[in-house]
Amino acid sequence: MVANSSFMKMFAQSPVKPLQQHIEKAHSCAIELVPFFEAVLAKDWTEAEKVQQRITKLEHEADELKQYLRQHLPKSLFMPIPRTTLLDLLRMQDRIANKAQDIAGIMLGRQMQIPESMEELMMEYLKCSLSVTNQAVKALNELDELVVTGFRGREAEVVEKMLTRLEELESETDSREKKLRYMLFQLETELPPVEVMFLYNIIDWIGELADRAEQVGSRFQLLIAR
Amino acid sequence: MEIIAQYGGVLVILACVVGFFMAWGVGANDVANAMGTSVGSKALTIKQAIIIAIIFEFAGAYLAGGEVTATVRKGIIDPTLLAGQPELLVFGMISALLAAGIWLLIATSYGWPVSTTHSIVGAIVGFAAVGISVDAVAWGKVGKIVASWVVSPVMAGTLAYFLFRSVQRLILDTADPFDNAKRYIPFYIFLVGFIIAMVTFTKGLKHIGLDLSFGESAMMAVIAGIALALLGTWMERRVKYDKKENEDYHFTSVEKVFGILMMFTACAMAFAHGSNDVANAVGPLAAVVSVIGAGGELAQKSAMPSWILLLGGAGIVLGLVMYGHKVIATVGNNITELTPSRGFAATLAAATTVVIASGTGLPISTTHTLVGAVLGVGLARGISALNLRVVGTIFMSWIVTLPAGAGLAIMIFFMLKGIFG
Numbered sequence: 163m164v165a166n167s168s169f170m171k172m173f174a175q176s177p178v179k180p181l182q183q184h185i186e187k188a189h190s191c192a193i194e195l196v197p198f199f200e201a202v203l204a205k206d207w208t209e210a211e212k213v214q215q216r217i218t219k220l221e222h223e224a225d226e227l228k229q230y231l232r233q234h235l236p237k238s239l240f241m242p243i244p245r246t247t248l249l250d251l252l253r254m255q256d257r258i259a260n261k262a263q264d265i266a267g268i269m270l271g272r273q274m275q276i277p278e279s280m281e282e283l284m285m286e287y288l289k290c291s292l293s294v295t296n297q298a299v300k301a302l303n304e305l306d307e308l309v310v311t312g313f314r315g316r317e318a319e320v321v322e323k324m325l326t327r328l329e330e331l332e333s334e335t336d337s338r339e340k341k342l343r344y345m346l347f348q349l350e351t352e353l354p355p356v357e358v359m360f361l362y363n364i365i366d367w368i369g370e371l372a373d374r375a376e377q378v379g380s381r382f383q384l385l386i387a388r
Numbered sequence: 389m390e391i392i393a394q395y396g397g398v399l400v401i402l403a404c405v406v407g408f409f410m411a412w413g414v415g416a417n418d419v420a421n422a423m424g425t426s427v428g429s430k431a432l433t434i435k436q437a438i439i440i441a442i443i444f445e446f447a448g449a450y451l452a453g454g455e456v457t458a459t460v461r462k463g464i465i466d467p468t469l470l471a472g473q474p475e476l477l478v479f480g481m482i483s484a485l486l487a488a489g490i491w492l493l494i495a496t497s498y499g500w501p502v503s504t505t506h507s508i509v510g511a512i513v514g515f516a517a518v519g520i521s522v523d524a525v526a527w528g529k530v531g532k533i534v535a536s537w538v539v540s541p542v543m544a545g546t547l548a549y550f551l552f553r554s555v556q557r558l559i560l561d562t563a564d565p566f567d568n569a570k571r572y573i574p575f576y577i578f579l580v581g582f583i584i585a586m587v588t589f590t591k592g593l594k595h596i597g598l599d600l601s602f603g604e605s606a607m608m609a610v611i612a613g614i615a616l617a618l619l620g621t622w623m624e625r626r627v628k629y630d631k632k633e634n635e636d637y638h639f640t641s642v643e644k645v646f647g648i649l650m651m652f653t654a655c656a657m658a659f660a661h662g663s664n665d666v667a668n669a670v671g672p673l674a675a676v677v678s679v680i681g682a683g684g685e686l687a688q689k690s691a692m693p694s695w696i697l698l699l700g701g702a703g704i705v706l707g708l709v710m711y712g713h714k715v716i717a718t719v720g721n722n723i724t725e726l727t728p729s730r731g732f733a734a735t736l737a738a739a740t741t742v743v744i745a746s747g748t749g750l751p752i753s754t755t756h757t758l759v760g761a762v763l764g765v766g767l768a769r770g771i772s773a774l775n776l777r778v779v780g781t782i783f784m785s786w787i788v789t790l791p792a793g794a795g796l797a798i799m800i801f802f803m804l805k806g807i808f809g
Contacts, residue, residue: 168501168781169421169755172762173723176772240776242769307638310729312553312769315561317638 415707427720448662460671514794541760548764
């Protein structure tokens, strides 16, 4: 005899844990940019390549998690989180990993140099952007608590605060981005034009890491707001 | 009449064997859903769940199983039409048992979701309508039973929704969930004790010689509730807040307090399940025994011998011990999403609904009631993913099981009539 399983089958696999694992993976992928940039600044291209390979590997793992979650989200599921919001969150999270991979890929491929006067601010800017993704991980970590509390009450307030902090961090990143762009603008006549173009690109993309994390936050906020 | 005089003994033994087998099946299979919620929430180990199930399934069957058994035994068929042909009722009830048993074997081996209750009710209605006459079925009562199959999941869902919302408001959504859990959980335990005791005292204890008035019953139920609440408070003292275990999931300590509550609701669920589902096995048996015992008279008033409920209870326990633990483990391991705070809301809502149905003599499906209750918690946004296809399979089980049980019962009925008549 087999168990009368209609009751058991009712419990579909929760998307909460895979979603949390995915953003953790995306963040761990992005955070590798710190050792990558250190290697680039030291012009140690073998080390940079090693780190770049780590980033690629982590990005693949994030992709696998994304596919797994998508496969386990049939339309017939009844969830406290709208399916579309969930898939949106997943897409935004995944872009963090993708962007990190792009940055490492192009910098390694072109063996890009960062002007010495920009080095310090560049590292600060990168770390600030990563603090936004880190904050998104923290907020997502509260998702299981939000489910049990019905997205209300004190737990919702806690998450609300986390998301406010996330936005603060994002605007800090923005102001650093402006500074960095201005700095590059003043230097650009002295540098090879193509190199300048790509530097602007890199600055842009680092900012996008924070942007994606902020978008994750705002999608997340939709879950609490009623 | 001669048939009964001639084959009475054989027929009773046949009915006992098949009835016992049905009870065994209930114990082996159906108990798993009732206990799975507690095992899944890690409030109980498998061993504890089995022990609770043995004690409370048996108590429920014996103490509160009489009303539903009476309905299955004599509520679905109008016996006045059978005067002069009591053997038809005997054949019919035996074939209903056989049909339901065979159908359950077929269905479970294919993994189809079927309900014991639906099989037996379908089988009885089937043999009565076709084998005797359409008028032999008490359609009014059958209508009520079918309505209760719709009402019970809805009611359990509504109860579960409000129970879980109250848990969220009083405990989980507050600044200090741990202290509030300790403060309010004894009240929920009181509720568990009160409801179960109330149904038992008002409906169950007559046949063991304890006849209480409604007022007395209410008093006793309040006392039972308070006693359990005090016991719960005493058990709560052992649970301490541990900062470390709450880092990843902030409600870990809180859930431990709910685990105590879950132990009580698990007992209530086993009791409720026993009180309702025992009738599926022993209701037809009781009908056979009473007709043959009265020498062919359709004695409506004769009380049911209590050994029948004992036999049913024993069958359930045997099924549990032999096979049930495996099924409970399977179900429990698959519903880990139901932490004690949510599991308790779903289980208590289902137990309350089932026990009320038992008190009013309505045979309902415990599993479907549980499904309704879990959906109720889901509607309070308490469960991260539920598979709605299950609701479809429930409708399928209604549509398929009733005719299947009925068809098989009709076939076996005419076979028995041919063999013995």
